[in-house]
Amino acid sequence: MQTMGSTSKDIKEKDKRLLEGVIQKKKKQQKGIKPFVNKVIQGDCLNILPSIPDKSIDMILCDLPYGTTQNKWDSVIDLQALWAEYERIIKDNGAIVLTAQGIFTAKLILSREKLFKYKITWIKSKPTNFLNAKKQPLRKHEDICIFYKKQPVYNPQMTKGEAYDKGIRKDQYTGSYGEFKPQHVKSDGERYPNDVVFFEEDHDDFVYVKTAESEGEVYHPTQKPVELGRYLIRTFSNPGDIILDNACGSGSFLLSAILENRSFIGIEKNEDVLLHRIQPTDYIKICMDRISETLKREEVTPSTRKLFKKPITKYHTLNYLETDATNQL
Structure with a gap:
């Protein structure tokens, strides 16, 4: 009888857990994507992404850490765990657009070879790798890797030639x-665009995009140009779509989304990248300040401004505290 009693209790506990799971799933479905939209969320993206509903994202545009330096902020994210979330949350016709360089390009492509379709080469106006200039060529390009399940939105950005x-x-x-x-x-x-994007010269079917330094103050060591983000967002999404950047840094791609009349979800771990040794750099605040300034620009439509009436920061801690932000959503 005691054995039967303990078995019955175990069954009840199991049923209770199943019921709680169903309730949590239902709550998640009810919340939907709205709590995340046009928010900058502080936290580890691998902790935040599981809370985002299935097939709710139109485009993923992200400058992932390349792992090419010894800096903590440049540590490569677990790609297999990341792809599991990417494939779950992206719509079937959504594009996953990820920047890369060097060996990280190879690792990234091989991490999801079945979804990789092609890459675009971004030729920068200013090279890097000056520390090794006597041993290696300067690096003047980065890769933009395009992944998708099915043919995504594709709006070729036509250029002018003779x-x-x-x-x-x-x-x-x-x-x-x-x-x-x-x-x-x-x-x-x-002209139809080709797979090379460059900067400023005005001829044929190249697309010229400024580097972040040419757009003003640089807030992050790997900051990408807002105009590059705008070009990619126009190409792979439509107005009103939701763009996810799960390592948004100083928010350049979020600004790109605003300027192209798209919504965004930004996730940033907000770790000190040692740009300023006197005081730590708060990237959530930098994102907020840049978004506020961008919303003042004349080219931002009234309908886009209305999306930002509520506070943009959904969760924010200073001093880079390790906290699960999903509880705040």
């Missing part, structure tokens, strides 16, 4: 199946 009209050409090769026939060869100068 218009031409070469008239009717006989035996012009057309298509991929060896057909040759007369064709009128002309162009109004509009």
Whole structure:
């Protein structure tokens, strides 16, 4: 009888746990994505991402730590754990766009080879690696790796070249199946983009993007240009979409989303990167200040401004305290 009693108790406890699990799942579904949208959340992304609903993100745009330095902030995130969350939260037609360089590019591609489709090369206006300039070439480019499950939104950002009209050409090769026939060869100068993005010169089908330094004060050692983010967001999403940056740093890609009339979710661990030895750098505050300034710009639409009436910071601690921010959501 005692054995039966203990078994019955175990069953009740199991049922209770199952019921609690169902309740928590239902609460999560009810909350949906809204509590996260247009918020900057402090915390480890691997702790925050599990709270984001399935298939709720239109585009992931993130400058992940490359692991190319000995700095704590540059430690590589567990890629397998990260991909498990990425694949769960991204919509079936959503693009996952991740910056990379050197050996990290190879690691990143091989970490989800089945989803990798192609990469874009961003040629920077200023090279790096000056400490090794006598041993190695300077580094003047970074990679932008494109992953997706199904064909995502793709809005090619057309560029301008020289218009031409070469008239009717006989035996012009057309298509991929060896057909040759007369064709009128002309162009109004509009060009499809290629897989190289660069800076400032104005010719043909390259896209020129400024480096972060050329846009003003640099807040983070790996800060990406806002204009680069805008270009990628225009290409792989539509107005009103939700853009996730789970390692948002000083918030450049969040500003890109605002300026392109998209919503965002920003996650930042907010660890001291030792840029300023006198006092620690609070990246959540930097994000907030930059967002506030961006919202004042004339190009930001009234409908976008309305999205930011409530406080943007969902969770924030100073001095880089290790805390689970999901409890605050």
